[in-house]
Amino acid sequence: MTRQRTPRHGGVTEVTLGNLAIALSVVAMLAVGPRTLGPEAFAGFALAWTATTLFGYGLAMPTEQLVARRVSAGLAAHTRVPIIRLAVLGVVATVAALVWTGWSATAGTYTHTGFAVASGIFGWTVASAVRGHVAGSGHLGTYATLFGVEALLRLALVAAAVATPSAASWLMACAVGIPILLAGAIGVMANRRRPTATLSQTPNMDVRGEQLSFVLVALCYQLCLNGAPLVLDWRVGGSAPATVGAFVVASSYFRLASVITGGFTTPALVSLSRSWASGQLDEFSRDLRQAVRAVTVLATVASGLAMACAPLALPLFYGRNPDVSLGIAAALAMSTVAATASAVAGTGLIAAGRAPWAALCWALGAICMVALVSFDDGIGVATAVGLLAGPGLVLIALLSVLSLAIRTREQTPQTS
Numbered sequence: 261m262t263r264q265r266t267p268r269h270g271g272v273t274e275v276t277l278g279n280l281a282i283a284l285s286v287v288a289m290l291a292v293g294p295r296t297l298g299p300e301a302f303a304g305f306a307l308a309w310t311a312t313t314l315f316g317y318g319l320a321m322p323t324e325q326l327v328a329r330r331v332s333a334g335l336a337a338h339t340r341v342p343i344i345r346l347a348v349l350g351v352v353a354t355v356a357a358l359v360w361t362g363w364s365a366t367a368g369t370y371t372h373t374g375f376a377v378a379s380g381i382f383g384w385t386v387a388s389a390v391r392g393h394v395a396g397s398g399h400l401g402t403y404a405t406l407f408g409v410e411a412l413l414r415l416a417l418v419a420a421a422v423a424t425p426s427a428a429s430w431l432m433a434c435a436v437g438i439p440i441l442l443a444g445a446i447g448v449m450a451n452r453r454r455p456t457a458t459l460s461q462t463p464n465m466d467v468r469g470e471q472l473s474f475v476l477v478a479l480c481y482q483l484c485l486n487g488a489p490l491v492l493d494w495r496v497g498g499s500a501p502a503t504v505g506a507f508v509v510a511s512s513y514f515r516l517a518s519v520i521t522g523g524f525t526t527p528a529l530v531s532l533s534r535s536w537a538s539g540q541l542d543e544f545s546r547d548l549r550q551a552v553r554a555v556t557v558l559a560t561v562a563s564g565l566a567m568a569c570a571p572l573a574l575p576l577f578y579g580r581n582p583d584v585s586l587g588i589a590a591a592l593a594m595s596t597v598a599a600t601a602s603a604v605a606g607t608g609l610i611a612a613g614r615a616p617w618a619a620l621c622w623a624l625g626a627i628c629m630v631a632l633v634s635f636d637d638g639i640g641v642a643t644a645v646g647l648l649a650g651p652g653l654v655l656i657a658l659l660s661v662l663s664l665a666i667r668t669r670e671q672t673p674q675t676s
Contacts, residue, residue, distance in 0.1 A: 274400055275522060278407030283519045285411035285418075289435050290512050291576070292418050294505070296428040297370065303505035304361075304370025305432060310489050310508060311360070312380030312436055315353050318479030320346060320388035326471055327392025336393070342471050343389045350385040354378045364493060372433035380437030387444030394451050402450055406443045413439035473615035477606060480622035484599055484629055484650040485515055488643065491633045507639055510584040513574060514592035517562035521600045524555045525607045532611035541666060548608040548662070552601055559600040563593040584639070591644035598651035605658045612665050621661065625654030 290309070294302045323346045327339045357377040370376075387406070395403045414435050421431040489508045528551045535544035566573075570589055602625075609618040629650025636642035 274404040275407075276520070278404035278411075279519050279522050281408050281411035283516055285414040285439075286512070287516070288415055289418050289432070290509060292422055293432060294509070296421050296425065296432060299505055301370045301429070303508075304364075304373045305376065306505050306508035307364070307489065307493055308361075308370065308373045308376035308380070308433075309436055310486055311357055311377050312384070313486055314479070314482050314490075315350070315381050316384040316388075316440075318482040319349055319353070319475055320384040322474035322478040323471065324388035324392040324395075326474060327389060328395040331393050331395075331397055339389075339392065345471065346388065347385055350381050354381050357381065370433075371429060376433040376436040378437075379434070379441065383437040383440030383442075383444060387440050387447065390444045390447035390451060394447055397451070399451075402447075406447050406450075409446055410439045410443035413442055470615060473610075473619045476619035477610070477615070477622050480619070480626040480654075481599065481603060481606075483626040484622070484654065485518060485596070486511065487626065487630060488633050488647060491630055492636075492639065492643070495634065495636065495638075503639065506583060507588075510574060510589065511592055513570070514563065514566055514589065514596055517559050517566060517593075517596045518600050520555065520558050520562065521603045524551055524604050528604055528607045528611075532608050536612050536669075539669075541670060544608070544611075545666060548605070551604050551607075555604045556597060556601045559597040563596050567593050587641070587644045588639055588647075591647040595647045595651050598648070598655050602651050602655040602658055605655060605662065609658055609662050609665065612662070612669075614661065614665055617661050617665075618658065621654050621657040624657060625650040625652075628653050 286309075290306070293305050297305055323342050326342050331339060354377070358374050361374045361377065387410075391403055391406055394406065417431050417435040417439065421428040421435070424431070489504060489511060492507055493504050528547070532544055532547055532551075535541070535547060567589065574584070602622075606618045606622065609615070609621075629646045632646030632649055633643050636646075
């Protein structure tokens with residue numbers, strides 16, 4: 261029997277710091293965008309970033325996690341097919357994005373929307389495969405460093421855009437995806453000389469269902485967090501593109517608290533999977549409650565600070581008052597808390613071998629959010645309700661299914 265390596269101590273801190281560096285670079289990019297591009301062109305730029313983020317965190321990141329788990333278990337041979345699938349999806353997403361940029365009035369306000377989205381998708385595809393191998397090999401310091409490299413490259417491009425206004429439009433487009441791609445290329449070189457562990461006996465594994473469930477969970481999570489701007493673009497982008505851009509800024513600002521999620525989900529998945537497999541249901545329930553409670557408290561504090569600082573921070577961030585109502589701001593803040601808590605709770609359901617159920621719960625929440633926001637003719641009550649109802653429904657559904665799964669396991673005779 262082959263023992264699996266456990267994550268290195270301190271890995272959570274390192275990876276969290278790397279994620280914070282990425283968040284800071286994005287804040288700088290979105291803060292500089294309205295000033296260098298103007299509010300009209302920034303609307304298209306903001307949508308390009310949103311589309312890239314949906315692909316990155318909705319499709320590429322779950323594949324990265326799957327690759328990391330296979331490599332850490334000595335099953336690197338089983339990472340090729342998920343990476344190929346991601347590459348195919350990247351091509352499809354790029355074509356769809358290019359078609360979308362030609363159709364969307366808001367996307368058309370920015371000349372380089374197509375390039376920004378295409379380079380972002382390509383960069384995410386390369387980087388996720390590389391980072392998955394680096395993390396799975398146990399080199400979490402290098403893994404976090406790749407995040408830092410991406411952040412520094414993005415900040416450099418943003419600074420160059422400020423320094424050279426004549427080239428700002430092109431440099432800002434490069435800031436979307438080129439840093440991800442270059443950091444991935446550096447990761448390839450850093451990981452080339454590292455041996456990959458293999459098992460002497462490779463089990464017959466089918467990862468298709470698992471990969472699909474992970475992708476659906478991540479994609480619907482991102483839809484709950486970042487899908488509303490795309491719906492609003494469809495509804496009012498042609499008549500009020502600057503309004504969409506302002507909402508993207510407000511949404512990005514209040515979603516910063518979700519950065520802390522990454523520091524909880526991977527450690528929780530490891531510990532909860534071990535407890536469930538060994539039948540330690542009391543430990544499973546205790547660890548799950550502690551993880552959900554901790555991430556909820558931290559997200560609440562972060563979102564509360566964001567609300568308190570919003571009257572000063574948002575005008576600084578956007579260059580002027582984005583004119584987002586207090587109700588929308590509160591809905592964005594509270595929905596961020598609900599989404600982070602749901603992300604950790606969903607990890608428990610995945611650890612319990614119910615990944616398809618987790619995907620279903622997230623799909624219901626995403627559909628609810630999109631449906632409610634699409635009823636709004638602007639950014640009003642329906643949007644606020646939709647922002648809250650989506651992740652709120654997910655959290656209720658996940659906890660209900662988890663409770664049922666635990667009771668079912670308790671009533672099932674255990675075999676040694």
